Ligand code: SF4
């Protein structure tokens with residue numbers, strides 16, 4: 001989800017790379033779950049997030065929707081899934097009774113980064129530290145690569161760049177389409193990139209690349 005803000009208003013003004021140290025470590029959060037509460041529809045899931053969740057839970061995409069764990073909304077012209085917030089306190093549907101993440105090893109990209117964010121520039125991206133978002137009082141420095149806990153980093157980076165580009169292409173294509181064509185495009189995107197059946201992370205990246213090629217050839 002794109003945010004139209006000035007980076008200097010929401011960060012410490014610096015951009016970080018994978019090997020940089022950043023003051024983001026909140027030491028296991030110690031009972032806090034502020035960033036798992038009241039997030040509305042902002043925790044948008046990418047195809048890898050959905051693959052990780054469905055694999056960890058043994059629960060397909062449609063079932064997660066039916067159970068109210070995730071929901072759909074329109075983001076920059078595309079219909080995409082997000083984590084559902086539930087209950088009177090609007091907790092993430094995966095927060096357990098002890099206030100901990102019940103899907104920690106399969107948590108989505110946005111949760112992995114927090115309180116870091118990602119800013120895309122040209123054909124690359126950098127990380128930034130969101131200021132004022134995490135209330136933990138004495139965060140310490142940690143290497144970005146350790147904090148984001150992302151295996152197969154280069155494959156992941158290529159996937160994120162390709163996904164970002166593909167979403168922008170889908171959005172750009174829509175003004176010239178009829179309502180029916182727009183709906184077909186959005187539903188095909190959803191069906192193509194969120195119903196996975198692959199067994200390891202390496203296979204995910206391979207299948208994503210193949211699916212992206214096929215999808216783009218259909219809508220060129
Ligand atoms: S707001 Fe900060 S301390 Fe609280 S759960 Fe999120 S990352 Fe942890």
Ligand code: SF4
Pocket residue numbers: 035036037043083092093094095096100101102103104107108111
């Ligand atoms: S998936 Fe886990 S870390 Fe992410 S918002 Fe939900 S409970 Fe919090």
